[in-house]
Amino acid sequence: MIDTSNVLNKRYMNKQFFNIISLVFFTYSGFVFSQQLSKNNVDGDSSVTVTFSVVGDVMCHSTQFNYALREDSTYDFKPVYRKIKKYFDNSDVVIGNLETVVAGKDIEYSGYPVFNTPEDFLKGLKYAGFDILVTGNNHSYDHQKKGILNTIDFIRENGMKNTGTYKSQEERDSVQLFEQSGLKFALLSYTYGVNLYRIPEKNKFLVNRINPELIKHDIEKAKSKGADLVIIYFHFGKEYARTENRYQRNIVDKTIGFGADIILGAHPHTLQPVEFYKTVDANIDTGFVAFSLGNFISNQRWRYSDGGTVLNFSVTKDFKTNTIKLDAVRYLPIWIFKGVTSWGLEYLILPSDIAADNSYPSYFTEEDKELMLQCYNDTKELMESRTKYIVLDSIDKSAYRKWKIEQEKFISFIAKIPYKPDNPKSFVVKADSLEFFNQKD
Known part of the structure; x- marks a missing residue:
């Protein structure tokens, strides 16, 4: 099975977000949050x-x-x-x-x-x-x-x-x-x-x-x-x-x-x-x-x-x-x-959107660009x-989006308030018409 320990095992978190409360609860909540979410899932209320x-x-x-x-x-x-x-x-x-x-x-x-x-x-x-x-x-x-x-x-x-x-x-x-x-x-x-x-x-x-x-x-x-x-x-x-x-x-x-x-x-x-x-x-x-x-x-x-x-x-x-x-x-x-970097000869998978910003790595040749x-x-x-x-x-957008969601999940656990993820620049499908709506930032 895929690891089901949810957000605290794999997902990206920005450590600067956590305050004194999170330091107190971190070890405890790392287990309990996962278990509580699982329990809520079973109860059908989340x-x-x-x-x-x-x-x-x-x-x-x-x-x-x-x-x-x-x-x-x-x-x-x-x-x-x-x-x-x-x-x-x-x-x-x-x-x-x-x-x-x-x-x-x-x-x-x-x-x-x-x-x-x-x-x-x-x-x-x-x-x-x-x-x-x-x-x-x-x-x-x-x-x-x-x-x-x-x-x-x-x-x-x-x-x-x-x-x-x-x-x-x-x-x-x-x-x-x-x-x-x-x-x-x-x-x-x-x-x-x-x-x-x-x-x-x-x-x-x-x-x-x-x-x-x-x-x-x-x-x-x-x-x-x-x-x-x-x-x-x-x-x-x-x-x-x-x-x-x-x-x-x-x-x-x-x-x-x-x-x-x-x-x-x-x-x-x-x-x-x-x-x-x-x-x-x-x-x-x-x-x-x-x-x-x-x-x-x-x-x-x-x-x-x-x-x-x-x-x-x-x-x-x-x-x-x-x-x-x-x-x-x-x-x-x-x-x-495929070429030479400071690491030597190598293959490297890169997001090609850096080309749109003209923010190429220093090791790129003109042909690479x-x-x-x-x-x-x-x-x-x-x-x-x-x-x-x-x-x-x-x-960068993906990292921000996930970080934002994790913040809200942690807050909802501590404060026991309803969780509604804020997903910047994402879209939701309305199936009957295939219309997409921007969610509010």
Whole structure:
């Protein structure tokens, strides 16, 4: 399960906010606040907002692990995420598509076309803040059954969960639910296929394939187990295409009809549009599909693949009415830097909105500046191409927003007053008309 100790374990707080009262109560309230919120949730007299950050393809080409190699023959991938980590710190659940295999060091490390990535790569993802890794994709079976089983084990040993590949038929059929702050959600992953090898019939459980009947069955089972939210993560589409194809559209339409709340996609290594839709027999009135989230980290240096986005969305569960509401849907444009910094040769994931402010790092070359600005403009144009109901985000805005919410939660606990989060510059969906309203600062 996702850690359910709520705001005091992961979320960002500004220590300067606390006064003498907070110093007295801090140790006590760190436990009691969490327990009280949980109790309120059970009693059905409160609500909770859970924020998700999701990214696309998390890859490790050979150049990446060569850059991460240290003198002691270990690998350090943590610096790659040092600039983006702050954004993830303000989220409750962080999800990404692990498009590689961690089969173990007894198999030679390699990049494309048959991946085997050092285990230290997962340590970097844990450091960055990832909670769940989607492991069902076309590279899942690069090292056959051993590769899948070892990848799952290494993910779990590093304190994360996975979905899309499984160790047994029983595990696959169980349809695992995750829980955060009293919100139960399913994250179901399916791929169009795998490369290189054919999976024997007796081992079909290893990887979820896109199959409408299976998807429908899994969604129904997730709901029967009490899922408040059903998120689907597909690995599909044409590589390097910037719009969805007919196959993607067909699968998405069917999945909406099965009752999915939110649908995400990866595989093209480029961003594809976001659309909102009226749900069918789902728990939220308004859902959305992101056909492809692009690359999060890779060595694909060409236009449209040298960056992507972090898609950030929040849902609020009202325990009194047992209803779920989709709140703000935001996106943070990112660009993957590859070059020389004071740390040496490295890859670095950066928010590309710094290009709009002309606030480039000192180590940027003129070419870096041009490429980042190009990536930022491409991302902004595509993400807003089909809807105005998605909000451009930044790391600083996200940190302020979460800090503001945490302040009010702590105050409401101490003073026992009703909690109404003040969410600056965010939006709320009115499902019947898809109208969005600015909340008051």
